[in-house]
Amino acid sequence: xxYTWIILDKRTLKIPFASxxxxxxxxxxxxxxxxxxxxxxxRIITVEENVLIAAFSxxxxxxxxxxxxxxxxxxxxxxxTLEQFGExxxxxxxx
Amino acid sequence: MxxxxxxxxxxxxxxxxxxxSVALIARTLSLLFNKPxxxxxxxxxHIEMGxxxxxxxxxxxxxxxxxxxxxxxxxxxxxxxxxxxxxxxVGNCLDRFARIINLSNDPSPGYNIEQEAxxxxxxVSLPYATKGMDVSLSGILSAVEAYTLDKRFHEEGAxxxxxxxxxxxxxxxxxxxxxxxxxITERAMAHIGSKEVLIVGGVGSNERxxxxxxxxxxxxxxxxxxxxERFCIDNGIMIAQAGLLSYRMGYETPLAKxxxxxxxRTDEVHVAWRN
Numbered sequence: 001x002x003y004t005w006i007i008l009d010k011r012t013l014k015i016p017f018a019s020x021x022x023x024x025x026x027x028x029x030x031x032x033x034x035x036x037x038x039x040x041x042x043r044i045i046t047v048e049e050n051v052l053i054a055a056f057s058x059x060x061x062x063x064x065x066x067x068x069x070x071x072x073x074x075x076x077x078x079x080x081t082l083e084q085f086g087e088x089x090x091x092x093x094x095x
Numbered sequence: 096m097x098x099x100x101x102x103x104x105x106x107x108x109x110x111x112x113x114x115x116s117v118a119l120i121a122r123t124l125s126l127l128f129n130k131p132x133x134x135x136x137x138x139x140x141h142i143e144m145g146x147x148x149x150x151x152x153x154x155x156x157x158x159x160x161x162x163x164x165x166x167x168x169x170x171x172x173x174x175x176x177x178x179x180x181x182x183x184x185v186g187n188c189l190d191r192f193a194r195i196i197n198l199s200n201d202p203s204p205g206y207n208i209e210q211e212a213x214x215x216x217x218x219v220s221l222p223y224a225t226k227g228m229d230v231s232l233s234g235i236l237s238a239v240e241a242y243t244l245d246k247r248f249h250e251e252g253a254x255x256x257x258x259x260x261x262x263x264x265x266x267x268x269x270x271x272x273x274x275x276x277x278x279i280t281e282r283a284m285a286h287i288g289s290k291e292v293l294i295v296g297g298v299g300s301n302e303r304x305x306x307x308x309x310x311x312x313x314x315x316x317x318x319x320x321x322x323x324e325r326f327c328i329d330n331g332i333m334i335a336q337a338g339l340l341s342y343r344m345g346y347e348t349p350l351a352k353x354x355x356x357x358x359x360r361t362d363e364v365h366v367a368w369r370n
Contacts, residue, residue: 029122032353033115074119081123085096089127092097 013068015052015075022086023047026078030071041067096128103338106134106348107359109162114355122353133338134348137329138163138361141295142174143340144333149320151293155283157276157308158361160296160329161186164230164276165361166283172366177283178228185272186298188232192268195240196261208265209301215266219259223271228282230275239268273304277311290317300327340368 017023027047035041042057054071058064104121105114125132142156156167156174164180186205193204198211221238224231242248247259280292292312294305299321309319326333344367 025123025126028126028350029119032122032350033118034354074115077116077119078123081120082127085124085127088096 012056013054013071015054017050017052017079018082018086020047020050022082023050023052025082026052026075029078030074033074035067037063043067096124099128099130101131101133101338101342101347103133103135103335103342104353105137105140105334105355106353107137107356109137109355109357111355111357114357118353118355122350125350131342131347132350132353133342133346134353135334135338135341136359136361136364137334138165138167139174139364139366140333140337142167142293142361143337144326144330145293145295145320145322147336148322148326149293151291151320153289154291154293154320155280155287155289156293156295157280157299158296159185159276159294159298159304161190161298163296164232166228166279167361168283168287168289169366169369170287172369174361174364174366176360176362177286178230178279181226181229181231182233183236185230185232185276186296188236188272189268189298191236192239192264195243196264203297205298205301208269209303211262212265212269212303214262215260215264217259217263217267218270219263219267221267221271223275225275225278228279230272230279232272235268235271239264269301269303273301273307276304277307280308281311281315284312284315284317290315291320292317293320295322295327297328300324344368 017026024047027045031045035043040059040063044055046053052075056064056067058067102121102125104117107114121132124130138158141158145151145156153169158165158167162184164184165176166178167174168177169175189208190204193208198204198207219242222234224234242259242264245259247257249258249260251260284290284292292308294308298304300323305319305321312319321327346367
């Protein structure tokens with residue numbers, strides 16, 4: 001599955017999701033884990049309509065690469081889970 | 096998925112990256128299907144699966160794996176750690192020695208050490224390091240590794256020569272560390288007057304360990320319970336089992352608290368489902 005993202009300012013990642021609900025799920029899932037180096041990395045995760053937006057500020061370029069990589073790996077896991085189970089979730093059994 | 100009651104996941108202890116991967120998926124599913132999360136302690140998972148499979152009532156539990164080595168006994172809604180390793184886990188010790196003597200990892204280094212040990216003929220002297228109720232294993236690993244640099248160490252040779260083979264070292268290592276584990280288990284049994292031993296964790300599938308524990312338990316008119324490899328080795332259903340037991344008592348993990356931690360002591364869990 002292709003997903004498009006745009007980097008702005010070299011510090012912001014924007015990932016569109018299938019719906020606002022999915023984007024919110026991604027935000028709530030990923031933001032639970034704190035950054036491993038809070039003194040060196042500032043992270044703000046927000047949602048605008050169906051787009052997940054992550055803005056990072058880091059003390060070094062190396063950290064920018066690391067946190068972006070880790071964030072995208074987490075997004076990838078969430079996206080694959082949503083892909084696998086999203087349809088089933090939309091169709092609850094009528095009882 | 097709509098029919099399930101809750102989603103259980105391992106909160107810890109363990110390695111950070113795998114734990115976090117699972118937590119992310121668990122949280123996603125929890126939000127997608129609106130099901131509560133239940134964070135589970137990995138060690139408690141082993142214990143509850145062992146109790147369920149074997150039917151042991153109130154055993155002293157020897158939890159031995161690559162990452163953990165603990166002697167646990169239940170008392171007043173807590174799995175209390177009576178004794179444990181002061182440094183590395185016994186599975187870690189065995190696996191690292193398997194690598195030193197170039198044993199295959201297929202199916203597992205521990206299994207291959209067990210098979211090689213059966214061909215050992217000579218018991219070499221290794222430090223026997225029980226410290227009260229605890230054990231120390233890193234010194235033994237260094238000692239057995241030192242034997243591989245000994246001039247008597249040879250892969251194979253004539254039987255009448257003064258030889259130490261890798262099989263002899265496997266045998267000696269197993270006999271020594273397992274005897275230590277049997278001793279600290281026996282201390283816990285004597286302390287609380289228990290007659291049952293439950294062995295859980297990957298190293299619990301070692302038949303020599305089960306045999307040695309059986310000899311000790313038999314001398315105390317007790318018995319040993321062990322599961323087969325399907326449940327000794329880490330698995331998902333033990334997490335579901337332990338999670339379900341705590342969920343039934345009303346325990347849930349809120350999303351904000353569903354982080355994972357690499358250090359999570361067995362005795363930090365409130366065992367509400369037993370009295």
